[in-house]
Amino acid sequence: MNDPRPHTLFSFGTLLDERVQKTLFGQSVPQTPAALAGHTARPLRITDPEVIATSGLDVHLTLARRIGAEVEGAVLHLTDADLAAADDYEVDDYVRRRTRLSSGATAWAYLDARPLRSASRIVIVGDSIAYGRCDPQGGWAARLATDHIATDETDSRVFNLAVPGSTLAEVAEQTPALLPARRPDTLVVAAGINDVAAAGNGQLRLEESLDTLAATALTYGARLVVVGPIWLDEDQAPAYEGLSFTLERALLLRETLRSWCTAHHIDHLDLWEPLRDRPDLLADGLHPTPEGHDTLHQHLMKIAL
Known part of the structure; x- marks a missing residue:
């Protein structure tokens, strides 16, 4: 019954x-x-x-x-x-x-409704885009940290634990051990190019990793916020052995994240539009330039802080 x-x-x-x-x-x-x-x-x-x-x-x-x-x-x-x-x-x-x-x-x-406005201690996990590759200033995550900490120097903290090359499956496996010492109230998961590139048959099966991350965040009383992906320039994207960076896969990733977050009442911060059709803001077709990271940061300020 x-x-x-x-x-x-x-x-x-x-x-x-x-x-x-x-x-x-x-x-x-x-x-x-x-x-x-x-x-x-x-x-x-x-x-x-x-x-x-x-x-x-x-x-x-x-x-x-x-x-x-x-x-x-x-x-x-x-x-x-x-x-x-x-x-x-x-x-x-x-x-x-x-x-x-x-x-x-x-x-x-x-x-x-703005998931980072009410946050105090934020942990960011993800890949090279969240890490800030191609930007000596540390990317959008470092800019976000500067603004967030400025609101309350005593209690506000941002820990960027992103690792270049990581997939969501690796992030889901590694994150639980990273959280106790940081005591986060908000877990930002940046999903990006590696999950797109590693999809051998064009199908993304990310739900299990996302489910794990949601359970991990809830265990620590943290709010899960999923960020990404960004637009990529397929014509300029580098070729790595066994990896394929295509616009079709990036769009599939975007829809997968959006659908999963909607179904599970999880915050999704879409970073697609700010760089869409702006290859000048990408250093290599995949990673934002410093100006690209600044554009992403300004977008996040409008929708999340």
Whole structure:
């Protein structure tokens, strides 16, 4: 027999209000006290008139990361229809993501739609593009680190652990051992050219690696953010033995990442458009020039920070 309330949703704000619940769900819903470790709350101005009418408030709260902090709230036990109604209620500033509660259990929660804006400690894993090859300044990751740390020199950290030549399978295998000492709240996985090049028959089978990375992030209470791929210039791409860099495979990778992230409610930061049809921003058809990395960084600033 199926559980009639299969979804658990952590809330600390207006969804706990009985009046809001009756408006959204038609009744009060069962709830259990819970807490979310490693988080704090900050105000968010709401402009949607329907949301303001339902809650009676034009300022709601959103979650931000902070080591040692904890947000008290409750887990709501919801039906499929309840969860859909909650999704409709939340404004575009929020997205529903899986979180790990202080108890160790997991539940949905509504987080900042810009996945790096609420982060405190970020770990970046991936290949040579995330590493910053062809850019003495360290690529888009180093630029992101500069901006992120500038917001809070005391608590903000960015650890770039990308290794040139890595595939997602290798990243998925190596990442768990890298995380405990860094205590990340956000895990950025840059998926790029090596997964494209290694697909011998043109088919990408990345889901298992992505599933592993998602489970790893959740184990450490970190938010998974998948980044990439970038556009490549097939005509200028170098030829390596056993590897094939083609636009067709790059597009397949892009769609695979996008589809998987959508299906699993994982953040996907698409880096395709900023360099599309701009071979002048690629050093060798694959790796961005310093100007290319700066273009990627500016794009990330607009959609993630």
